[in-house]
Amino acid sequence: MQWANAVVQGVILGGLYALLAAGLSLMFGVMRLVNLAHGALAIVAAYMGMVLVNETGIPPFATLLIVVPVMALAGWILQRTLLNTALNRQALAPILVTFGLAVILQNLMLELFTADNQSIDVGSLAGASIQITPNIAVGVFPLLTFVVGVAVIAGLQLYLAKTTTGRAMRATSDDREAAQLMGIDHRNIYALATAIAVGLVGLAGVFLGVRTQFNPTFGDVTLIFAFEAVIIGGLGSLWGTLWGGIILGVAQVVGAQAFPSSGVLLGHIVFLLVLAFRPTGLFPKVVNG
């Protein structure tokens, strides 16, 4: 029963990882860009949520109405200014630019907020849980995070599959030059993709800030978990990212059950095994452009 509980908790944790990884997966899928500032941006969003709650007293979920649009706008500007230029240079340029951005953001947060652990207070919701069986109880907030994670992945998938802009995004991802020949301005498509991705990082960051204690260096591990979820699931596949998050979550929690204090390590091992034996991930995109 302990094991069943571990699996359930792992799946639910996986929803948070999928939520954190959605934007990273989208940016890679659309422009083959690995955003190394992804984790730092999530923590920026967590601090934004925290400051808003502490200073204005608005309810934690209401902060999303501010954090998500602000982050999306920041993403749009980031793409139009730095990243579009970097993408036109050699392959290393976007890596260096986003790495530099991560370092800058982390140091700014250290200046502003010190290295102390913080969290976003959601009151009684933090401890609330639902008893599923006599031995398994799930926290209401983690469950909500899981639902939001699944909804975000499904929503993104639907957006890409059904809308005109989503279609243009897929076309640009397949062949940027051919897309230009269709009248598509790839710089706008990229800016939109990054706006969505960073907006979703904002959403994920606030959920992360409620769920766990965080400090400015927390971006690193956030990036690593998100990255592992994307790789396990298969680059460029959004559903794969959801499964990747779930597999990572289960590996960590079940791992911790088997070897207390080594859960995270087991997650890394699963990641490395996938990388070694199925480098395209477990759920690769059917088509490669």
Added chain:
Amino acid sequence: MALLEVENIDVFYGDVQAIFGLSLSIEEGQTLAVIGANGAGKSTLLKSIAGLCTPATGEIRFNGERINDVPPHRRVPLGISLTPEGRRIFPSLTLEENLLVGAHSKRPGYWNLATLYETFPLLADRRSRLGTNASGGEQQAAAIARALMSNPKILLLDEVSLGLAPVVVEQIYSALPAIVEQGTTVLVVEQDVNQAMKVSDRVQCLLDGRTVLEGKPSELSRERIASAFFGI
């Protein structure tokens, strides 16, 4: 006034010059065939007109306006549409989605999904097939149809016949009259000289990035074309 004028352009890839002082002009409604051997500069010419290559010198005018500095995605709304060499169908999109992406610029006109399926019946049956799974002929038909979705004033076709069986080439070229009938100006690039002569009002032959022969198909003898084509 000519619809498209290319005047004395030089085009480079890095340090390598691909086109040397090339000029060309097409009247509205005309079909011009540009022929030439491998590496003659045909694709580079089309890419320069579509905006993927920028001439170092010289001028490209469309409707009398200089368009050298207009990026490719803004040439589509002007009415310039290129079916690129190698088709470049979006592999992860269905053939119908490929066509829909072609309508991105929302230029109004005769061509839409319905009229294109009528003109290219082989596409109608294959519309839900992924680009990557389509045959060469289906991809080529889709690539032309996709370019037509923007209802261009000028359609640039780069080596439609490349790698296709003769029957399939016939099938695809049989759509050309319907395209010309809409008043569309067509610039075809071909290595298949016979095909080029058959469909065009005028032929221009390139060799090593320069024009070596031009004229009406009826006025050019096979020998002159052969010697211009191979530079002998």
